[in-house]
Structures are given as C-alpha cells and as structure tokens.
Amino acid sequence: MIYLQLFYEFFITGLFMFGGGLAAIPFLKQMGENTGWFTTAQLMDMIAISEATPGAIGVKMATFSGYMVAGVPGGIVATIGIVMPSVIISLIVARLLVRFRQSSLVDSILYGLRPAALGLIAAAGLAVFCLVIFGAELRNLTREHFLLFDYKALILAALFLVATNKLKWHPITFLAISAVVGILIF
Numbered sequence: 001m002i003y004l005q006l007f008y009e010f011f012i013t014g015l016f017m018f019g020g021g022l023a024a025i026p027f028l029k030q031m032g033e034n035t036g037w038f039t040t041a042q043l044m045d046m047i048a049i050s051e052a053t054p055g056a057i058g059v060k061m062a063t064f065s066g067y068m069v070a071g072v073p074g075g076i077v078a079t080i081g082i083v084m085p086s087v088i089i090s091l092i093v094a095r096l097l098v099r100f101r102q103s104s105l106v107d108s109i110l111y112g113l114r115p116a117a118l119g120l121i122a123a124a125g126l127a128v129f130c131l132v133i134f135g136a137e138l139r140n141l142t143r144e145h146f147l148l149f150d151y152k153a154l155i156l157a158a159l160f161l162v163a164t165n166k167l168k169w170h171p172i173t174f175l176a177i178s179a180v181v182g183i184l185i186f
Helices: 002-016 021-035 040-052 057-100 104-134 143-147 151-166 171-185
Strands: none
Touching: 002 021, 002 057, 021 040, 021 057, 021 104, 040 057, 040 104, 104 151, 151 171
C-alpha cells in the first residue's frame, strides 16, 4: 500500500512540476506536511544533498524521499512515479508538436506557466530562507525569531549570492567552499 501511495504522490508531483526540479520543492513540502513522511528540515537536507550530487534535482529528491519512507524499493517507486508523467507527456507532445508548432494558444499556455513556476520556486525559496535564517517556518515566525536570527548563515548566503553572480566558477566549487566554511564556523 505504501508503494502505491508513493507512486501516486510522486506521479502527481511529476505531472504538475513545471519549471524544472526546483519546482518540485513546494509539492514535496506539501507532501511532507500531508503524509508526515518527512519534516521541512529533512526537506532542506534533501535539497542540499540533491544540489550537491549530479543529476536532475527533482528525481534525486524523489529517490531520496522514497528511500526515507520505504527503503530501496520506495526510492525506485518514487523515482518511477516522478519520471513517468514526463515520459508520457514527452511522447504525446512529440507526436503533436509538428501539428501545433506555430500555435498561438500553445505559446500563450507556456507564457502563463512560466510565472506560475517562478512563483512556486520563489515560495519554496522563501520557506527555506526562513527556516535557515530564522529557525522557523514562515507561518510560525514570531518577533523572537527575528531577534535571534542566524547572522552567520545570512552572511554566508549573501556572500555566495554575490560570488555566484560575479565569479564564473563552477557551482561545485561554491558547494565545496560552503561545506568547509560550515565545518569551520558553525
């Protein structure tokens, strides 16, 4: 039964996950809250691990989530569940693309999906920001959280934000440096 639920949850996530792997974050956050399979803090760990390893982030987070819930078979089922909609939709779109290549309706639909994907990713980013900097989810923030924010994490995040936009280093370099800095100062 858990495998069917895992497949269903990740199939739905894969079906509506427009905008790449980061768009999976709000779905996974909601899934964790609804099912109790993982906490928001565990989701942040999944994001960190998924960003630090090669491959598609959404697929890696699904695999990791499934593994946490039901071991190796759960990881396999969750991975198949999140990938299956893309495979099905890609096959359908490939057959129909020739017919609708110049369609203004298709252009309009894609134009509408872009800001929706951005909003979902921004909401997930804000949730992660609040948890890392203030130690609480956005809806649970109190005045005390603002007074006790983690200034070291905020400084590190700001430095890497500027560095990634100014320096043309490989992202793995920034991940390695952040891991070392985390070990040294936190």
